[in-house]
Amino acid sequence: MNLSELFNDFITLIYPRYCPACMDGLVKGEEILCSRCILELPRTNFHLSRENAVFNRLYGRLPIHSGAAFLHFHKQGTVQNLLHEFKYNNRPEIGRILGNVYGEDLEKSGFSAHFDHILPVPLHPSKLKKRGYNQSEEFAKGLGERLQKPVETQVLQRAKPTETQTRKSRLKRWQNVEDVFLVSEPEKVAGKKLLLVDDVITTGATLEACGQALLEAGCTQLCVAGIAYAAE
Numbered sequence: 001m002n003l004s005e006l007f008n009d010f011i012t013l014i015y016p017r018y019c020p021a022c023m024d025g026l027v028k029g030e031e032i033l034c035s036r037c038i039l040e041l042p043r044t045n046f047h048l049s050r051e052n053a054v055f056n057r058l059y060g061r062l063p064i065h066s067g068a069a070f071l072h073f074h075k076q077g078t079v080q081n082l083l084h085e086f087k088y089n090n091r092p093e094i095g096r097i098l099g100n101v102y103g104e105d106l107e108k109s110g111f112s113a114h115f116d117h118i119l120p121v122p123l124h125p126s127k128l129k130k131r132g133y134n135q136s137e138e139f140a141k142g143l144g145e146r147l148q149k150p151v152e153t154q155v156l157q158r159a160k161p162t163e164t165q166t167r168k169s170r171l172k173r174w175q176n177v178e179d180v181f182l183v184s185e186p187e188k189v190a191g192k193k194l195l196l197v198d199d200v201i202t203t204g205a206t207l208e209a210c211g212q213a214l215l216e217a218g219c220t221q222l223c224v225a226g227i228a229y230a231a232e
């Protein structure tokens with residue numbers, strides 16, 4: 001054992017590292033997530049069949065090529081612990097590792113062949129300021145790292161709804177039209193096959209709004225993926 005290893009063991013003794021999903025202590029060689037959680041987290045495996053819950057949730061609303069989500073989200077479960085730590089405890093590295101692990105699943109199944117670029121759903125600027133990072137972007141970067149695909153973080157932007165859009169939203173209350181998205185660099189979207197990445201997929205309203213903007217800007221094939229999927 002060299003000095004730096006000794007030092008690391010000493011640090012671990014004072015500040016025990018724990019797995020943000022199961023809250024068990026991490027052992028030597030484990031980084032961020034424990035090995036059991038990497039194996040046993042409740043994967044949806046949606047990427048293995050095209051007609052899955054994410055695809056169906058967006059069906060008729062957003063013409064996607066395929067959709068998927070890494071984990072099943074249940075209130076009061078390991079995934080909730082994990083996402084809570086990730087979003088509210090200043091731990092952007094959790095998103096990177098989740099993206100790495102999921103990227104491997106997507107590669108093995110061939111799902112990753114359906115897109116060339118990855119775009120995260122942008123976070124509301126006030127939330128970004130408070131949190132310091134966009135959780136969807138960290139996850140997207142983890143995916144991009146594993147899949148060797150570029151992650152575009154500036155292309156899709158949140159904008160304030162204009163007067164006209166606000167009026168429209170009164171007619172379309174079923175849509176979450178508080179969120180308006182703009183494509184700031186259409187040349188990075190036109191003619192491209194894209195993967196749009198969100199954190200927890202619930203109603204799909206955010207994906208729908210972002211996806212419409214991307215398709216209008218000329219994206220030729222759109223896939224979506226979430227860190228987790230919540231059944232309604």
Ligand SMILES: [Zn+2]
Nearest residue numbers: 019022034037
């Ligand atoms: Zn664990």
